[in-house]
Amino acid sequence: MRSILIFIGTTLLLTACGDKKNEQQGPPPPTPVTAVKVTKGNATYYDEYPATVTALREVEIQPQVSGNVTGIFFQDGQHVSKGQKLYTIDAQQYRATYDQAVANLNVQKANLNRAQKDASRYNMLASQDAVATQLVDNANATLEAVKMQVEAAQANIRQVSTNLKYTTIYAPMDGTIGISQVRLGSAVAPGPTPMNTISADDPIAADVQADAADIARFTKLQSKSGVVRDSTLMLQLPDGSLYKYPGSVRIIDRAVDPQTGTLRVRVAFPNPGKTLKVGLNANIRVKNSTDEPQLLIPYKAVTEQMSEYFVFVVGDSSKVTQKKVTLGARIQGNVVVKNGLTEGQTIVTGGTQKIKDGSKVKISEK
Numbered sequence: 499m500r501s502i503l504i505f506i507g508t509t510l511l512l513t514a515c516g517d518k519k520n521e522q523q524g525p526p527p528p529t530p531v532t533a534v535k536v537t538k539g540n541a542t543y544y545d546e547y548p549a550t551v552t553a554l555r556e557v558e559i560q561p562q563v564s565g566n567v568t569g570i571f572f573q574d575g576q577h578v579s580k581g582q583k584l585y586t587i588d589a590q591q592y593r594a595t596y597d598q599a600v601a602n603l604n605v606q607k608a609n610l611n612r613a614q615k616d617a618s619r620y621n622m623l624a625s626q627d628a629v630a631t632q633l634v635d636n637a638n639a640t641l642e643a644v645k646m647q648v649e650a651a652q653a654n655i656r657q658v659s660t661n662l663k664y665t666t667i668y669a670p671m672d673g674t675i676g677i678s679q680v681r682l683g684s685a686v687a688p689g690p691t692p693m694n695t696i697s698a699d700d701p702i703a704a705d706v707q708a709d710a711a712d713i714a715r716f717t718k719l720q721s722k723s724g725v726v727r728d729s730t731l732m733l734q735l736p737d738g739s740l741y742k743y744p745g746s747v748r749i750i751d752r753a754v755d756p757q758t759g760t761l762r763v764r765v766a767f768p769n770p771g772k773t774l775k776v777g778l779n780a781n782i783r784v785k786n787s788t789d790e791p792q793l794l795i796p797y798k799a800v801t802e803q804m805s806e807y808f809v810f811v812v813g814d815s816s817k818v819t820q821k822k823v824t825l826g827a828r829i830q831g832n833v834v835v836k837n838g839l840t841e842g843q844t845i846v847t848g849g850t851q852k853i854k855d856g857s858k859v860k861i862s863e864k
Contacts, residue, residue, distance in 0.1 A: 526858075527860075528816060528858045528859050528860035529849060529852050529853050529857055529858070529859050529860065530849060530859070530860050530861075530862045531846045531847075531848055531849035531850070531852075531853065531859045531860070531861060531862065532846070532847050532848035532849065532861065532862060533812055533844050533845060533846050533847055533848075533859075533861045534795070534796065534799075534844070534845060534847050535842060535843070535844050535845075536793055536795055536835070536839050536840065536841055536842060536843045536844075536845060537793075537794065537841060538791035538792060538793055538794065538841055539791055539792065539794040539832075540791060541791070541792035541794065541826070541827070541829065541834050542785065542786070542829070543785075543786055543827045543828070543829040544732075544783040544784060544785055544786065545783070545784045545786050545827075546734070546781045546782070546783055546784075547706040547707075547708065547781065547782045547784065548706065548707075548779070548781060549704040549705060549706045549733070549765070549779070549780050549781060549782045550704065550705050550777065550778070550779055550780075551702060551703070551704050551774050551775060551776055551777060551778040551779075551780060552702075552703050552704065552705050552764070552776055552777075553673075553697035553698055553699065553702060553703070553776050554698055554701060554702065554703050554748070554764075554766060555671060555673070555697070555698040556673075556695060556696070556697045556698070556776075557670050557671055557673075557695070557696050558692035558694075558695050559584065559585070559667060559692055559693045559694040559695065559696065560688065560689075560692050560693065561587065561664075561667070561686040561687060561688055561689075561693060562661075562664035562688055563587060563592065563661050563664045563665060563687075563688070564587075564685075564686065564687040564688070565587040565588040565589075565591070565592075565665065565685070565686065566587065566588045566683055566684065566685050566686075567585060567586070567587060567588075567680050567681065567682055567683060567684045567685075567686060568586045568587060568588050568589075568682070569585060569586035569682070570584070570585055570678060570681075570682060571583045571584055571585070571586075572584055572675055574675070574676065574677045574678055575674065575675070575676065575677065576674070576675060577672075577673070577674055577675075577699075578669045578672070578673065578674075578675045578696065579669060579672050580669055580670065580671050580672050581668050581669060582668060582669040583666060583667075583668055583669075584667045584668060584669055584675070584694070585666075585667040585680075585693060586665060586666050586667070587664075587665040587666075587667075587686065588665070589662060589665035589666075592658065592661045592662040592665055593662055595658045595661070595662075596655070596658045596659055596661075596662050599651065599654045599655045599658045599659075600655060602651050602654070603648070603651040603652060603654075603655055606644065606647045606648045606650075606651045607648060609644045609647065609648075610641075610644045610645060610647075610648050613637070613640050613641040613643075613644040614641060619637075621637075621638075667693075669696060670696070671696060671698065672698065673696040673697050673698045673699060674696065674697055674699045674772070675694055675695070675696050676694055676695045676696075676697070677694075678693065678694050679691065679692065679693055679694060680693050680694075697776050699769055699772055699774075699776075700768065700769040700770055700772070701766045701767060701768050701769055702766070702767055702769040702774045702776070703748060703749075703764045703765060703766045703767065704733055704745070704764070704765050704767065704774075704780060704782055705762055705763070705764050705765075706762070706763050706765065706782050707755075707758065707760040707761070707762060707763075708760060708761050708762075708763050709759065709760055709761075710754050710759055710760070710761065712761075713750075713754075713761055715784075716747055716750055716761075716763045717750060719731070719746075719747045719784075720746075720747035720748075720750060730744070730784065730785045731744055731745040731746065731747070731765055731782060731783070731784055731785075732744055732745070732782070732783045732785075733745060733765075733767060733774075733780050733781070733782060733783070734780055734781040734782075734783055735778075735780055736778070736779060736780060740783075741767065741773070741774070741780075743767050743768045743769075744767075745765040745766055745767040745782075746765065746766055747763060747764075747765055747766075748764050748765065748766040749763070749764040750762075750763050750764075751763070751764075765782055786827065792826070792834045792835075793834065793835040793836075793839055793840075793841060794829070794832045794833070794834060794835070795809065795832060795833060795835055795839070795845060796831060796832055796833075796847050797828060797831055797832060797833045798831070798847055798848070799845050799846060799847040799850070800823070800825070800833065801850055806822060807822070807823050807824075807825050808820050808821060808822055808823065809821055809823055809838075809839070809845045809846070810845060810846040810850055810853060810855075811839070811843050811844065811845055811846075812843075812844040812845070812846065812859060812861065815858065816858050816859055816860065816861075817856060817857065817858050817859075818846060818853055818855065818856070818857050818858075818859055819855060819856070820854075820855040821838050821839065822838055823835050823836075823837065823838030823839055824836040824837040824838055844861075846859065
């Protein structure tokens with residue numbers, strides 16, 4: 499009997515101690531977090547498109563006749579002017595052919611003179627019935643044949659003189675000439691391989707491949723006046739710096755590429771210092787701004803789950819509610835919120851990893 503009383507007493511004592519311990523624990527304390535109010539601000543940002551610098555005008559220097567290069571009259575990479583002599587090709591064979599063609603023309607002209615005299619004499623005698631009709635017809639036919647021979651000789655001269663002219667190559671436009679692909683004495687001939695290339699370098703352009711969804715945007719920029727002055731289009735160089743001259747949309751290609759679903763857009767830039775070189779890889783930055791202020795929040799307040807985005811909103815009694823949001827463009831450390839929040843709400847920016855939906859928080863100073 500005494501043992502039973504001792505057991506019951508011990509049990510009551512342990513139960514009392516457990517209740518006292520639970521009372522001491524109580525609810526967990528609020529989690530300290532940092533928070534900000536949702537505000538509206540200027541939503542100006544830039545979209546970036548990979549770009550390749552290209553010439554607005556470019557001409558390949560192709561040989562039109564065969565022969566050996568006998569002269570090069572420029573320095574590789576220099577600026578050349580339209581009409582400036584660039585190359586000469588050995589002209590001896592073409593000059594000899596030309597001289598022979600001229601001599602043949604002179605012979606045909608002499609034959610023409612004799613045939614004209616013969617025809618005139620026979621026609622005069624025919625008018626006096628002093629010569630047979632057959633002789634008159636033969637003289638007239640000979641005259642016509644010689645006239646055609648003269649015309650053929652003249653056509654041959656035009657052809658050979660063109661070939662002779664092609665032995666000297668002149669710059670077809672102003673621009674920068676590249677490194678020569680041939681040297682003195684090199685044999686050249688008409689074909690697909692150019693001797694050199696001349697590119698117009700001021701202004702110069704950068705090509706971007708824009709998605710079909712951006713066509714309307716670039717079309718609007720092309721027709722917009724004052725784009726150059728408001729820095730809507732800027733070129734970001736490979737070292738991350740911005741090219742000092744803004745650009746303007748010069749050309750939009752005629753059709754979307756069915757293989758890639760993109761459209762080529764050519765943006766022109768002034769290039770007085772010849773800083774931009776054809777083939778340079780860069781980025782086109784296109785300013786994107788709205789007329790009305792947009793909801794902006796710190797991007798660090800956003801959590802991602804299964805490709806969806808959420809923020810913790812602080813509500814009554816300092817409890818947080820997880821809200822799904824639709825995001826827009828990132829602007830430095832902030833992001834535009836399109837849906838899910840309203841101006842004036844308080845959202846958690848620091849300590850999100852320590853809380854969950856329904857947690858009680860204590861907002862602390864940063």
